Amino acid sequence: MRAKWYRRSLIVPLMALFVTVGCAGGSTQNAGSVKVIAEWASTEQANFLSVLKPFEDSTGIKVQYESTRDLSAVLRTRVAAGNPPDLAAAPNPQLLTQFAQQGKVIALDDKIDMSQLKQNYSQSWIDLGTINGKLYQVYSWVSLKGLIWYNVKAFQAKSYTVPKTFDDMVTLQSQIKGTGTTPWCVALKSGGADDGWPGSDWLKEIVLSQSGPDVYDKWVAGTQKWSSPEIKAAFTTWGKVLGPGDDSNVFGGSKGITNTSFKTGGNPLFTNPPKCYLHNQASFITTFFQEANPNLQPVTDFNFFPLPDITASYAGAHVVSGDAWSMFHDSPQTRKLLNYLTTANAQVIWVKKGGKISPNKQTPLDSYPDPISKESAQILVDTKIGKYDATDLMPADMRSAAWKACLDFVTNQGKLDSILATLDQVQATAYKSS
Structure with a gap:
């Protein structure tokens, strides 16, 4: 039976509060690595790498990022071959839903800090990543369409x-x-x-x-x-x-x-x-x-x-979209990175560069670099009828x-x-x- 995970409404409130969530401390020697794949290239790739830098500097964990425009095809091939990345951010969450139904991705309920997630995200975003009662996907940046x-x-x-x-x-x-x-x-x-x-x-x-x-x-x-x-x-x-x-x-x-x-x-x-x-x-x-x-x-x-x-x-x-993170391999390094990516202090790095909106309620509106970006975020705050990208x-x-x-x-x-x-x-x- 198909997982009925789409939702009747998606209204994303953004609050002008800022909470600093630090990365794990301790020794950074031989800290390991995480393989990540997404579609971001060119300027978007540079912006994402700037998000990763504080995490790598603080933890010593190296993030190996791969960009591809044919993400669906690449993921299907690697999952079928038993060689998926550790984390993937997909703009079409239905693909990740299929992997979840096949048991190819890992439920996140005990892999990330759920109390922190519920404090920082509206229930609508959490519901979007929930399949048959378990959380399989989380969002770090979104876009306003139309x-x-x-x-x-x-x-x-x-x-x-x-x-x-x-x-x-x-x-x-x-x-x-x-x-x-x-x-x-x-x-x-x-x-x-x-x-x-x-x-x-x-x-x-x-x-x-x-x-x-x-x-x-x-x-x-x-x-x-x-x-x-x-x-x-x-x-x-x-x-x-x-x-x-x-x-x-x-x-x-x-x-x-x-x-x-x-x-x-x-x-x-x-x-x-x-x-x-x-x-x-x-x-x-x-x-x-x-x-x-x-x-x-x-x-x-x-x-x-x-x-x-x-x-x-x-x-x-209004219609919105976003890139949903899913975990294919569980490790302490992967957990740390995914938890970091859901925090306001990670998301605000890209927000300040423009072109992305944070779903984290703790991201302040004054983090947006210009009136246009701020207005996009404000529209999400004021949305009366909000829906996620249909296709x-x-x-x-x-x-x-x-x-x-x-x-x-x-x-x-x-x-x-x-x-x-x-x-x-x-x-x-x-x-x-x-």
Whole structure:
């Protein structure tokens, strides 16, 4: 029977308190090592390594970090071969759930300090990592999805205003088109088997804001058909943004959308003149903005507004995601590292660098390095309807089919009924085997 570990609500309060949690003392000679694997690369990898440094310096434990964009494939291969890492941080917790059901990962209830975890984390985050009554996953950093980014100076030069509703945003889109400029930048390429996932973010945000949390939960659970009016409506609403497939609505048209990396998809916002004016991506994207354009400054050069509400009764709805840690090998070193990663003093190191939000309630809001990061965290505090990333909670076959469907829809919106029928077929079998 499938572990029913998704939750009806995810509301993450953040409190402006700081608790320093020290690492274990004692001799650091011959302290051992821990093998860790995650997707973080480039600037994100550097930020994670900066988190590890105080731990390594204090304990003497060496952390051997490996980065891969094909994390799911690498983990499946190594688990099957009996050679998994000690710890893994996966952005799709359903994969780790499958490993837990197979007995391949270790329950954490007696491996980490649960009293400290319950003090520092809201129950919603703990519930997300709980499978059949046991804790298998914990989160250290999260991202807020559904943020529409724009070039502040370009917006001001054109006297554009931030839209309050989705219809207002469509009107703004038409206004931008009227000047002969493409309104949107959209990029769905990831460079691996997960191509298409940024498109699924559009769908999640629209489903939640348009049809509400009950439909969203049924969709996650596999009881809401993809061909249902609500999910079909989400695709057609997204289609209003995408336009006819040429470059009238989106820079580069459908070919540009499917062949541009999500990491660089927002960069045309900052050309002179801008090649687009709007870009939808999660809070982590600021890292990539500044990686490509080091002189860009939050608020003065770039800012965001949340995807505007579609249905008034579901106002203030937001989707979040995160990287879930699971343990494959138990050792004193692995326990120490995992306990450290759940503390505020570990998480705040990356928080201060930007691009990540801490789920730890003891992380103070003034730790965030700029008003944009702080506002992202504050939105989580104020979220009225919060849900975890839907496709990350779906079985692997369903998730992969959803990502492919987004690519297919971008390429040919006229095939929507066929795309939805295929998704229904996958849904009918994917949940039985998960």
